[in-house]
Amino acid sequence: MISMNFLNLKVYLSNQIVEQFCGLKPVNFEPVDIASDPNFVFENDPNFSAVNLYDAENNTVIVNSYLECKHYVEGGWNFIPNVLNEVDLHNGLLFISLFSLLSGVIYFYRKNYES
Amino acid sequence: MKVKNKIIKLIFISFVAIFPFFLSNYSDNVTPEKITSDLRFYEINTCSISIGEFLINNLNVSYQDHYRIVANDYSSIKCFGTITGIDQINHVFYISVGTNPIITFFIQSIFWLLIMSLIKKTNNVKITYKNSLILFMSSFFITLSIFVESRFYEKKLYFFDLTLYRSYFYFFIFMLTITFFQYFILESRKKVLIYYVPFMFIFMQVYSGFNLYFLTLYLTTLGITKLVESNNIRKIISLFFPIVFIWSYAALGDNYYLDPDKIRGSISTIYNFLSVSYSSFTFLFISLGIFKLFSNSERKIDLSLIGKNILISTNIILILGYLSSSQPFFNFFNYLFFGLTKYGTRSQEYFSYNEWGEKLAWRGHFPSAETIGEFSALGILILFFLFIDSFKNKKPNLNYLIFAPLALFSLYLSNNRSAFVMLIICILLKINNILTLNKMIKIIVLIFTFIFISSIVNLENLTYSINSSSQKIMNDAILYGLDYNYSSTVEYLLDLQNNNLSFPAILMFLGQVSFLINRSEIWAIFMARYNPTTSEFLIGTGPQQLSNLYSEINIFEYKLYSGFPIGFLLPHSSFIILFIYFGLIGLALIFIWWIYRIYQGRKYNYDLFLVNVFILINLAKSDSVLYLPALTLFLIFILNNKKEFNY
Numbered sequence: 212m213i214s215m216n217f218l219n220l221k222v223y224l225s226n227q228i229v230e231q232f233c234g235l236k237p238v239n240f241e242p243v244d245i246a247s248d249p250n251f252v253f254e255n256d257p258n259f260s261a262v263n264l265y266d267a268e269n270n271t272v273i274v275n276s277y278l279e280c281k282h283y284v285e286g287g288w289n290f291i292p293n294v295l296n297e298v299d300l301h302n303g304l305l306f307i308s309l310f311s312l313l314s315g316v317i318y319f320y321r322k323n324y325e326s
Numbered sequence: 327m328k329v330k331n332k333i334i335k336l337i338f339i340s341f342v343a344i345f346p347f348f349l350s351n352y353s354d355n356v357t358p359e360k361i362t363s364d365l366r367f368y369e370i371n372t373c374s375i376s377i378g379e380f381l382i383n384n385l386n387v388s389y390q391d392h393y394r395i396v397a398n399d400y401s402s403i404k405c406f407g408t409i410t411g412i413d414q415i416n417h418v419f420y421i422s423v424g425t426n427p428i429i430t431f432f433i434q435s436i437f438w439l440l441i442m443s444l445i446k447k448t449n450n451v452k453i454t455y456k457n458s459l460i461l462f463m464s465s466f467f468i469t470l471s472i473f474v475e476s477r478f479y480e481k482k483l484y485f486f487d488l489t490l491y492r493s494y495f496y497f498f499i500f501m502l503t504i505t506f507f508q509y510f511i512l513e514s515r516k517k518v519l520i521y522y523v524p525f526m527f528i529f530m531q532v533y534s535g536f537n538l539y540f541l542t543l544y545l546t547t548l549g550i551t552k553l554v555e556s557n558n559i560r561k562i563i564s565l566f567f568p569i570v571f572i573w574s575y576a577a578l579g580d581n582y583y584l585d586p587d588k589i590r591g592s593i594s595t596i597y598n599f600l601s602v603s604y605s606s607f608t609f610l611f612i613s614l615g616i617f618k619l620f621s622n623s624e625r626k627i628d629l630s631l632i633g634k635n636i637l638i639s640t641n642i643i644l645i646l647g648y649l650s651s652s653q654p655f656f657n658f659f660n661y662l663f664f665g666l667t668k669y670g671t672r673s674q675e676y677f678s679y680n681e682w683g684e685k686l687a688w689r690g691h692f693p694s695a696e697t698i699g700e701f702s703a704l705g706i707l708i709l710f711f712l713f714i715d716s717f718k719n720k721k722p723n724l725n726y727l728i729f730a731p732l733a734l735f736s737l738y739l740s741n742n743r744s745a746f747v748m749l750i751i752c753i754l755l756k757i758n759n760i761l762t763l764n765k766m767i768k769i770i771v772l773i774f775t776f777i778f779i780s781s782i783v784n785l786e787n788l789t790y791s792i793n794s795s796s797q798k799i800m801n802d803a804i805l806y807g808l809d810y811n812y813s814s815t816v817e818y819l820l821d822l823q824n825n826n827l828s829f830p831a832i833l834m835f836l837g838q839v840s841f842l843i844n845r846s847e848i849w850a851i852f853m854a855r856y857n858p859t860t861s862e863f864l865i866g867t868g869p870q871q872l873s874n875l876y877s878e879i880n881i882f883e884y885k886l887y888s889g890f891p892i893g894f895l896l897p898h899s900s901f902i903i904l905f906i907y908f909g910l911i912g913l914a915l916i917f918i919w920w921i922y923r924i925y926q927g928r929k930y931n932y933d934l935f936l937v938n939v940f941i942l943i944n945l946a947k948s949d950s951v952l953y954l955p956a957l958t959l960f961l962i963f964i965l966n967n968k969k970e971f972n973y
Contacts, residue, residue, distance in 0.1 A: 270370060272370050273369055297403060297485040300404070301486075304429075304432075304500070305500075308502075308503040309503075311503055311507075315507060319452075322450075322452075
């Protein structure tokens with residue numbers, strides 16, 4: 212009984228994670244056993260907005276259907292990338308800009324003074 | 327020393343253009359694979375392979391036309407210059423390259439500033455509190471555009487939360503940095519800058535991922551400077567505020583959006599109270615900026631120099647257009663580094679005709695075939711003036727004649743027949759002006775000209791009954807309207823039709839003109855969309871505002887006679903654009919001012935008069951005012967008058 216509940220909880224959590232990354236399950240969605248078909252090819256779903264998924268090593272993949280997304284998320288592509296990196300890069304650009312600006316102001320002031 | 331400096335700059339320019347596209351993590355074990363229909367490798371390894379690295383391993387991608395290299399604006403800074411995905415649609419591969427708008431903003435700015443720094447300095451510029459404050463103001467003003475058009479930018483600027491003030495602080499500093507350096511580089515060359523305006527047709531300088539021209543930063547700064555310096559202008563401008571208020575008030579509660587497509591940088595993407603107010607002031611600053619740019623030139627304006635630069639530009643544009651159409655690598659590179667609003671054409675059908683036997687226009691490098699046709703014809707016209715005058719002065723000048731064949735070819739490819747016809751008419755008027763021909767010769771020339779023009783223009787149009795040809799535009803407008811959503815223009819036309827009233831003479835005249843110049847269907851589409859209130863009809867919806875025109879009224883989505891989708895079809899008349907912006911009163915005032923200018927030119931300088939007539943007639947059937955390079959160049963010719971003009 213306990214193991215059954217634990218299994219349900221696991222499935223519930225897994226579905227929650229899939230929903231978090233892939234959005235709500237489409238109404239007409241039918242699960243496919245991909246593992247049993249080694250030649251399975253994912254088809255693009257025009258109604259599905261492509262999603263970028265990340266693995267633990269920050270590798271990324273673009274998925275184009277709910278089925279493909281679910282498959283990847285369940286396979287471990289469920290990491291949120293290190294978002295701080297982008298903010299750090301913005302800050303880096305800000306710093307370079309301010310530094311260039313200050314250097315420019317000093318340069319032109321010195322030129323004023325010399326002339 | 328100076329030559330050495332230029333060489334260093336050229337090396338640096340090449341470095342800026344190449345280096346960012348080779349950046350990637352070379353220490354990882356990901357090496358680019360040969361591109362095939364199995365794209366799993368590139369789906370897994372996104373943002374890991376630089377486009378440079380990829381092209382070295384897939385050299386065929388750079389020249390085979392079933393590959394497309396496209397910019398992916400909504401991408402991370404880390405992904406800049408790397409492959410963010412490859413898709414295959416039928417037999418065409420789309421290779422998407424990360425072009426984060428902020429990084430592109432800096433790279434494009436540095437590239438263009440370095441190129442502009444090759445122009446010889448004409449004066450010194452001092453840093454003062456006044457110009458520092460103006461730079462702050464102009465940067466702040468341009469940053470506001472991101473706030474105003476946040477719906478456009480939220481799909482472009484990756485990982486910036488446009489609801490936070492913090493984000494705008496970043497944008498402000500980025501804008502200020504570029505505006506600062508741009509101001510000092512351009513201002514120290516201000517006396518000769520207008521001669522380089524024709525090169526803007528090569529370097530359109532629109533930022534990738536932004537609805538902004540590079541030159542807008544400088545013109546806004548100049549515009550604010552002019553406003554600060556001149557008491558008179560401030561007094562006149564005070565009259566502008568009530569009109570801005572009326573325009574903005576009319577947009578209250580609306581929120582129409584328009585994808586700017588090929589007119590990016592020249593229009594507002596959204597129509598609401600804030601955007602109308604903002605774009606009105608943008609228009610004001612840019613206009614004052616162009617005026618100041620013009621008045622900054624110390625010497626008398628040298629038409630020959632502008633003409634020669636137009637010719638050189640048309641030749642370069644043609645070559646770039648050819649490269650763009652045949653090589654995917656150049657198509658992408660040109661888009662980014664020349665700051666195009668649209669990728670160069672991929673069509674290589676230079677001499678093709680459609681099923682009705684009409685030549686297909688080829689636009690090449692520039693987004694509009696019509697505008698580039700006008701530009702080429704203008705260059706040839708000025709060359710002809712120089713040529714004639716040099717013979718008249720017994721100093722034959724054959725320099726630059728070498729550029730004429732390609733300019734003529736460019737005009738042919740653009741299929742701009744009105745530019746060609748106007749070119750012939752202006753040339754004949756010039757000959758008539760300098761030679762004293764007897765009446766008989768004039769009549770013979772007139773007959774031959776008429777026959778020649780008839781062979782170019784569809785003369786069979788004259789065989790239709792005047793009633794049906796004049797009414798075609800109105801009938802088409804009604805057919806394009808959808809009965810559940812008629813525009814006020816169509817309702818008015820239907821009212822006349824249902825009550826068996828004849829169409830007003832002015833509409834019949836417009837209908838006949840549009841029919842003869844092959845604009846009746848396009849202008850009918852405009853009429854089907856145009857849904858003005860009385861105030862909008864009289865004073866317009868405000869400058870740079872086309873969003874309501876394209877979003878307010880739904881019309882039939884396919885062309886009546888060909889069945890092709892209409893898509894984003896512009897009205898193909900700068901006068902219609904000005905009419906939408908400023909209404910009937912504004913358009914009338916612009917005409918009065920312009921005709922007065924033309925009249926002045928005729929009195930003192932016949933060549934200038936002809937150039938202005940050429941521009942005026944061509945603008946009637948082209949959208950050139952929607953491109954900043956064309957608008958700036960044409961305004962320079964219009965703003966000229968006797969005292970400042972010489973060659």
